[in-house]
Structures are given as structure tokens and as C-alpha cells.
Amino acid sequence: MFDGLKDKLSSFREDAAEEVEEKAAEAESVEAESADAPRAEGAEAEAADRGDAAPAAEPAGSGADAPAVGEDEDATAAEEAAEDDGSAASTFRRAKAFATGKVIIEEEDLEEPLRNLEFALLESDVEVSVAEEIVDAVRERMLGESRAQIETTDELVTEALHDALLDVISVGQFDFEERVAAADKPVTIVFTGVNGVGKTTTIAKLSEWLEARGYSSVLANGDTYRAGANEQIREHAEALDRRLIAHEKGGDPAAVVYDGIEYAEANDVDVVLGDTAGRLHTSNDLMAQLEKIDRVVDPDLTLFVDESVAGQDAVRRAKEFDDAAAIDGVVLTKADADSSGGAAISIAYVTGKPILFLGTGQGYGDLARFDPEALVDELLDEE
Numbered sequence: 001m002f003d004g005l006k007d008k009l010s011s012f013r014e015d016a017a018e019e020v021e022e023k024a025a026e027a028e029s030v031e032a033e034s035a036d037a038p039r040a041e042g043a044e045a046e047a048a049d050r051g052d053a054a055p056a057a058e059p060a061g062s063g064a065d066a067p068a069v070g071e072d073e074d075a076t077a078a079e080e081a082a083e084d085d086g087s088a089a090s091t092f093r094r095a096k097a098f099a100t101g102k103v104i105i106e107e108e109d110l111e112e113p114l115r116n117l118e119f120a121l122l123e124s125d126v127e128v129s130v131a132e133e134i135v136d137a138v139r140e141r142m143l144g145e146s147r148a149q150i151e152t153t154d155e156l157v158t159e160a161l162h163d164a165l166l167d168v169i170s171v172g173q174f175d176f177e178e179r180v181a182a183a184d185k186p187v188t189i190v191f192t193g194v195n196g197v198g199k200t201t202t203i204a205k206l207s208e209w210l211e212a213r214g215y216s217s218v219l220a221n222g223d224t225y226r227a228g229a230n231e232q233i234r235e236h237a238e239a240l241d242r243r244l245i246a247h248e249k250g251g252d253p254a255a256v257v258y259d260g261i262e263y264a265e266a267n268d269v270d271v272v273l274g275d276t277a278g279r280l281h282t283s284n285d286l287m288a289q290l291e292k293i294d295r296v297v298d299p300d301l302t303l304f305v306d307e308s309v310a311g312q313d314a315v316r317r318a319k320e321f322d323d324a325a326a327i328d329g330v331v332l333t334k335a336d337a338d339s340s341g342g343a344a345i346s347i348a349y350v351t352g353k354p355i356l357f358l359g360t361g362q363g364y365g366d367l368a369r370f371d372p373e374a375l376v377d378e379l380l381d382e383e
């Protein structure tokens, strides 16, 4: 899932860390050149006291380690470590250069990696305003950086990217299960979205997801427009042993969902899951129908379903559906088949409505609660 995006983020981290490392290495060599002799002599004396002949044999001020020694205990420890592992000590010194403010990251250091990051995000179908937001946030977090506690430059870059991604992905998040638990029963959830994206399958999956958490549900087919819609949802209802409320083709979708609610009330069913049409003669008809369902049924939640693989088209449609009949959240299907992840990154930021679930396969169990923190960790995981 989202492997292409993951690779691109990894390249950015390498590029940016390299730029910053280069800068730190430059600062390190300048510092070594200007190291003052008395302190270096002190270092030699200290090393000699410890019976460590090797550093004393070196001319004063010849190594980058010299000024650091004697500054504090950590620096001495770093020098000792250098005997075993030169690169670890060098990383330590560079981190120390940041921590003490000797190296400050400037705009020009990040210019190229950030330009590449923006291209990479756009290539991954991230919506343009979202890509800009991420790049700006990474720049802001890294510029002028001279914090203590930095262990490696990769950590610095990764943290900046982690925070920037999390900020855009987690817009509007709420706990779906808690919302269902707290609402008066029956809870009515209406699903919108265009044909063929996996809406009906998602309704069946969510019915299973709710069942596993102790909530019964009834399916209501508000897609009275498309021939075959009743048969399609009936197959799922029969496979899951759920009750289906359906009317003849051409019937009033709001009336079907309304009947679903009446059935749920009469039979102590917790949740009504209402399907809707994904296409009518014109998109105006479709939106008018959704508005009517909204008015007549007043659902507790309206979820917009689209496929992750649709990228920016999914983002645009989410916005259109939200404008017509306010949505409360999004389900992105076919995330298992999506390498770029642009819709998953962009939808919440563009619409202000959270992604609540990801469809991760064709089976009824293939529905995963969307967890922004886990997704960002996964995107930045090196394994």
C-alpha cells in the first residue's frame, strides 16, 4: 500500500539529510582549523592522564576531535567511541554542532531537496495545495534548526516530515466507534459516491465491522436508479445474513432509507446502512436526490466512498459531494491497489472531513480503521 509514495519520501529524507550533513561537515572542518592550541594541549594532558598515548602523539589541533575534548564528558565519550567507530563519533559531533547552535539550517540548504519533495508529492497525486502545505511545514520546521536532542540528521528530517504529514492527514479526525456508541439507536449512516468505486461492498464490510463490535445492522438500498442494484446488494445481505430493505427500481430513495429506519426501530437493530445512487441523468439530479435524503432522513452520518486509486479525481469528487450534501467522513477503497497514496494524503485537508476507513481488499474483513499516526509511521518506515 502506497509503496511509490513511501519510496519518494525516503529519497527526500536521504537528499535532505545529505545536504545538512554536508553543511555540518563543513562547519566541523572550519571549527577544527580554528581550534585554539591551549585547549588542545589541555586535551592532550587529559588524555595522557588517562594513560591514553594515541591522542597525545598527534600534533595539537590536528584533528576535529581536539576542541571537543575537555568541553564536557559527552565529548570525551565521543572521542573514545571514535576509536571503535569513527563514523558514530563523527555523527555525534555533527549533532552536537546543531545542539550548540554552531550549524543553522538555511533556506538555500533545503531549496533543492524541497523542490524535489514537491515534485514527488505532485507525482504521487497529492493535491497541489496539500503538497505546498507539506513542503512549507517541513521548511518551517527545519529552518534555523539548532535544537538540542538531535541524534542524527535523518532524525531531524524524518521528524519534520512526520509532523507535516500528520498535520494534513489528521484534519477532522474523530472516533467513529465512539460516535456510533454515543448516538441514539438506530444510527443512520448514508453512503454517497459515484458508481463502481466499491460503495456497496463497503456497506457490507462495515456491517461486518459493526457486527464484530456488537452492533446489529440492516441494509437499505437507496440506489433505485440502476438496474441490478437490488440484486447486487442482496447478494451481500444474503452472504452476511442481514436484512435488506429495498423498493422497486425507480422508487424514492429517501423512502427506502426511511423504511430501513422504521424496520430498525421495530426490531431493535442498532444501525441502518443506506446505499444511494452513484449516477443519475445529470449530476444536478443526483445532488438534488442526496439533498432530499438528507432532508427526509436526517442521517446521523453521511460517508463519502471513493477509490484511493482515483487520486485527485477522488479529492475533487469528495469536495463536490460535500458541497451538495455535507459529508461527515470518507472511506477510501482499494487502498491495497494504490501505490501513490495521493488521495489518502489530500482528502481530509481539502474537504476538512476525515478519512475514517480504508478498504484493503475484496473480502468482508478487508476494512481498516484509518489511523493517521500509523499511516505516517508506515510511510516513513525504512523497512
Ligand SMILES: Nc1nc2c(ncn2[C@@H]2O[C@H](COP(=O)(O)OP(=O)(O)OP(=O)(O)O)[C@@H](O)[C@H]2O)c(=O)[nH]1
Binding pocket: 194, 195, 196, 197, 198, 199, 200, 201, 202, 232, 278, 333, 334, 335, 336, 337, 358, 359, 360, 361, 362, 366
Ligand atoms: N481490491 C479491492 N477491491 C475492492 C475494494 N472495495 C471494493 N472492491 C471491488 O470493487 C468492485 C466494485 O465494488 P462495488 O461495491 O460493486 O462498487 P459500487 O460503488 O457499489 O458500485 P455500484 O454498485 O456500481 O455503484 C468490486 O469488484 C469489489 O470487490 C477494496 O478495498 N479493494
